[in-house]
Amino acid sequence: MLPFGRRRAAVFFIVVSGLLIFSQLVRLDQWDLSSSLWQTEPQAPERAEPRIHFQTFPEVYPVSSLIQLPTSTPSPIPKIQHDFEPETASxxxxxxxxxxxxxxxxxxxxKGYKAHAWLQDEVGPLSGEYKNDFGGWGATLVDSLDTLYIMGLHEEFVRSLRALITIDFSASNLATLNVFETTIRYLGGLLSAYDLSGGQYSLLLDKARQLGDILYGAFDTPNRMPLARWDWAAGQRYHGQTAQSHILAAELGSLSLEFTRLSQLTGEPKYYDAVQRITDALAEQQNDTHIPGLWPVALNAKKLRFTEDRSFTLGGMADSLYEYLPKEHLLLGGTTQQYAQMYEFAIEAAKEHLFFRPLTPGNQDILISGSVRKSSFGALKQDPQGQHLTCFVGGMVALGAKIFSRPEELTTARQLVDGCIWAYESMPSGIMPETFRVMPCKDPHDCEWSREAWLKGIFDMNHKAAGPKDDENKVAFAENWVVQAKLSQGFTEVMDKRYILRPEAIESIFILYRITGDRRLQDKAWQMFQAIEKAARTPISYAAIADVTVNDPERLDTCESFWTAETLKYFFLIFSEPSIVSLDEFVFNTEAHPFRRPA
Structure with a gap:
């Protein structure tokens, strides 16, 4: 039996804990919800993974002074959204x-997530098993909070907030955290839900601050560059940690929106200071790389050298670094021109070196954003590779065209968006593959379709070393290869035939629709949605698919949280009233979480 003093302390602790939880619940219950809501609370599957606890240590490399949020007079930002005409009844x-x-x-x-994977990261859409690849903090739940709110599912939103109370961001099933993914999915999700709900749920900001303080530990390095894959449990326990000598551009340069918004909402400048130091380093070296204006895929954060690698793309591993340039300008309300200048350098280089027109059967005037590598001899070699990930570029260019007064680039944005629509419509499933190659036109103004030229291009790009030498046999060889590889016309190779429920294509279609008001984009979005609905739906949820080049593709047992956080949100918003989450009021992070822009 406990001594009286200890019993009294234990009782006091239980009472105080109960009151704290009760106060959170009272604060949450803003809607008049029926008591049946409490009787149908989903139950979390029992956790099997051991939990690793974060420990706080004194900073080894504290900063001497913090960079404050800019307070200069803002530059006017032009209106972004189209002035929509009233729609007809039909x-x-x-x-x-x-x-x-x-x-x-x-x-x-x-429903499938709640039934099979509540408070876990993801549900297996075929097996009903759950996965915890993102910290085990309920990634789908936190990532989808703002989608619930936008869709008007307020009872489900409040139920999720009640579940959020139980999530402890200081303990994880993973020894190493992906700082980028944790920031965009969790921190972004919490801040967005707080903004969209008008700041009425302090729980969301409390959780965001808790997570932000944990992630801030990844910046405790000699040069304040963060670790991308962070052994958070070890931290600074034995010695000071150092930044990595090989870090992906996207992982280093895509933290600014979330940390800036956290500083704006809390009044604590340390979060903004952390990301602004990265921006300053990127800006300093932007025009010293092997393609001035662009940063390579891999950066040396340890030595603060961002000019060593020779590979360049706006696709995977670099994408959101560029995306965040115009978006951070918006979130800061135009109070600095740094991001505008960085974007202008980048977009000029991308137009010159990365965007190209492919040879297509319908002679469509479209663009694909490819990749380039510079040899040690100084020659640039283009890789005409398309990626689903690069489909965000059309939306980025459209946004930049509006806010930086570059109206001629709206045409470029439309060509890029049309390139992704073409890739969707060219596949038998109606869905674009993860990665593919096409044949670039030598002259974008002289790009008339020729089946023979396409077949020769397939041969030269894939079989030149081992195939026949004369043109007639090259064409015959390529014809046979087209059948074997199930190539649609215009494609020279499909390297990754999967579709993993990605949002980038519908993201750019949504942004371009809100900017131009072109209702034909809604029709294209609907065609895409119907194709995904047909191919990906399972009795539990929606599944990634294995091969978009066939009519009835195999489904894979994976459904990442971005399906409900991004893809379905953008599909919903393109069919919503334009005033819902207006681009003149909000800016989206790379996980489709809208943050409120300063008035």
Whole structure:
């Protein structure tokens, strides 16, 4: 039996803990919810993974002074969204029908997650098993909070906030955290839900601050560059940690929106200071790389040398670094021109070296954003590779065209978006593959379709070393290869035939629609949604698919949190009233989490 003093302390602790939890619940119950909500709370599957606890240590490399949020007079930011005309009755009926179908798809996914993987990271859409690859903090739940709010699912939103109370960000099933993924999914999700709900749920900001303070430990290095893969449990326990000599550009340069918004909301400058130091280093070396204006895929954060690698792309491993340049300008309200200048350097280099027109059967005037590598002899070699990930570029260019007064680039943005639409429509499944190659036109103004030229291009790009030498046999060889590889016309290779429920194509279609008001983009979005619905739906949720080059593809047992956080959100928003999450009021992070722009 406990001594009286200890019993009294234990009772006091239990009472205080209960009151704290009760106060959180009272604060959450803003809507008049029925008591049945409490009787149907989903239960979390029992955790099997051991939990690793974060420990706080004194900073080894503290900063002497903090960079403050800029307070200079803001430059005017032009209006972004189109002035939409009132829709007709038939247009409204069609739009609402599509909107309802998207919401139904989300509810199907959400029901499967609640039933099989509540408070876990992801649900297996085939097996019903759960996965915890992102810290085990309920990635799908936190990532989808703002989607619930946007879709008007307020009871589910509040239920999720009640579950959020139980999530402890100081303990994880992973010894090494991916700082980038944790920031964009969790921190972004919490801040966005707080902004969208008008700041009425302090729990969201409390959790964001807790997570931000944990992630801030990854910046405790001699040059304040963060670790991308961070052994957070060890931390500074034995010795000071140092930044990595090989870090992906996207992982280093895509933390600014989330940390800036956390500083704006808390008034604590250390988060903004952390990311602004990265921006200053990137800006200093931007025009010293092997392609001035662009940063290579791999950066040396340990030695603060960002000019060593020779590979360049706007696709995977670099993508959101560029995406965040115009978006950080918006989030800072135009109070600094640094991000505008960085974006202008980058977009000029991308137009010259990365964007190209492919040879297509319909002679479409489209663009693909490819990759380039510079040899040690100084020659640039283009890789005409398309990626689903690069489909964000059209939306980025459209946004930059508006806010930086570069109207001629709206045409470029449309060509890039049309390139992704073409890739979707060219596949038998109606869905674009992860990665593929096409044949670039030598002259974008002289790009007339020739089947023979396409077949010769396939041969030269894939079989030149081992195949026949004369043109006639080259064409015959390539014809046979087209059948074996199931190549659609215009494609020379499909390296990764999967579709993993990615959002980038619908993201750019949504942004371009909100900027131009072109209702034909809604029709394209609907075609994409129907194709995904047909190929990916399972009894539990929606699944990644193995091969988009066939009509009835195999489904894979994976459904990442971005399906409900990004893909379905963008599909919902393109069929919503334009005032819902207006681009003139919000800016989206790379996980589709809208942050409120300063008034």
């Amino acid at each position: 247009q409204s009926k069609e739009r609402l029908k599509r909107l309802g179908a998207v919401k139904k798809a989300f509810l199907h996914s959400w």
